[in-house]
Amino acid sequence: MAALTPQRLAQAAFLYYVEGLSQEQVSRQLGVSRSNVSRMLTSAREQKLVRFEIDYPTVRNHSLESAVQAQFGGTRLKTAVVVDVDADAVAVGSLLAVCRGASAWLSGALRNGQTIGLSWGRTIQTLVDSTHFDGRWDVNVVQLSGVASLDPARSGHDLVRDLAERIGGRYSYFNAPAVAPTKEVAASLAGSPLVASALRQARSVDLAILGLAAFNEESSRLFLHEVAEATPEELAEAEAKGVIGQICGRFFDVTGAQVDIALTERVLSIDLPDLRTIPSVAIVASGRTKARALASAVLGGLADVIIVDSALARDLLTFSAG
Numbered sequence: 567m568a569a570l571t572p573q574r575l576a577q578a579a580f581l582y583y584v585e586g587l588s589q590e591q592v593s594r595q596l597g598v599s600r601s602n603v604s605r606m607l608t609s610a611r612e613q614k615l616v617r618f619e620i621d622y623p624t625v626r627n628h629s630l631e632s633a634v635q636a637q638f639g640g641t642r643l644k645t646a647v648v649v650d651v652d653a654d655a656v657a658v659g660s661l662l663a664v665c666r667g668a669s670a671w672l673s674g675a676l677r678n679g680q681t682i683g684l685s686w687g688r689t690i691q692t693l694v695d696s697t698h699f700d701g702r703w704d705v706n707v708v709q710l711s712g713v714a715s716l717d718p719a720r721s722g723h724d725l726v727r728d729l730a731e732r733i734g735g736r737y738s739y740f741n742a743p744a745v746a747p748t749k750e751v752a753a754s755l756a757g758s759p760l761v762a763s764a765l766r767q768a769r770s771v772d773l774a775i776l777g778l779a780a781f782n783e784e785s786s787r788l789f790l791h792e793v794a795e796a797t798p799e800e801l802a803e804a805e806a807k808g809v810i811g812q813i814c815g816r817f818f819d820v821t822g823a824q825v826d827i828a829l830t831e832r833v834l835s836i837d838l839p840d841l842r843t844i845p846s847v848a849i850v851a852s853g854r855t856k857a858r859a860l861a862s863a864v865l866g867g868l869a870d871v872i873i874v875d876s877a878l879a880r881d882l883l884t885f886s887a888g
Contacts, residue, residue, distance in 0.1 A: 574606070578596060579616045589603045624666045628648075637885070647668070647873040649663045649664055650875075663875060666696065668693050668873045669698060673700070676733065677772075680705045683768055685774075686777070687785045694729045697729070697732055702735075704734070705735035708771060710814050712740050712745070714793045722740065744834060745793055745829075746833075747832070749831035768840075769844075772846065773847075774846070774848070777851070778863060781817065784855070794833075800829040811858075815830075816838045820862050822863050841869075857878055
């Protein structure tokens with residue numbers, strides 16, 4: 567494989583993905599074994615010589631959008647983008663639909679000169695991987711927290727870089743872990759010039775794009791147990807204080823107020839009160855398990871835009887802003 571140049575990898579990818587040849591046919595044309603063709607295609611994807619765009623078909627449900635906006639009329643929420651999904655839609659279908667809706671919304675929200683803040687997680691990764699923009703904008707994409715990767719192959723650095731490349735803008739890294747091993751290490755890092763600068767930049771973004779998780783469910787569970795390595799005592803404290811949701815490694819209760827616990831003393835991330843000062847904050851979410859957490863975030867003034875699937879939107883209508 568050492569002799570296989572990027573040009574050779576691109577040739578294999580063209581024959582297989584564009585010309586529609588089988589791996590056996592590609593192997594004969596290039597004079598390599600079939601097993602080598604499989605490895606070449608994998609390398610071509612890893613080196614980003616091949617990029618896929620999934621134009622997932624979506625339809626917005628404007629009546630549900632109006633109903634959700636009316637339901638939370640006394641809050642900061644100004645825009646609800648609701649993408650229709652079938653009642654029996656699988657999770658990945660809802661996720662792709664919501665991310666396609668988020669991509670379309672973002673295309674209309676981008677302006678030259680903006681700084682865009684990005685969180686992490688499966689939803690944000692899917693958004694970055696599946697999004698497509700017809701235009702180009704001079705923006706700077708930054709991380710809202712230190713590096714946390716729920717996928718060993720992708721980090722927060724990858725996400726801001728990839729989104730910036732798709733938009734045509736620039737990007738900046740947050741060079742620190744999302745969670746430090748001790749509160750003393752976290753305090754030391756937060757006081758260092760590079761991390762202090764990254765936190766200031768996170769607080770001053772023009773537009774924040776966030777994922778959201780229900781506490782200790784799905785991506786939140788991965789964060790707690792694999793990234794933060796939360797202790798039983800830390801988890802018990804979070805439950806005792808009524809934590810129900812998580813954004814950027816920060817926890818909040820049913821009112822949307824940030825809950826500071828021992829674990830958050832180790833977190834390097836924007837604080838939730840700072841999100842309320844950002845001009846525009848969009849939360850992208852799919853799946854009915856997130857309804858209570860998302861409603862609480864909206865009630866707490868943590869977003870002026872939400873982009874959700876129709877099943878989640880209907881569940882939001884059971885929560886009251888009054």
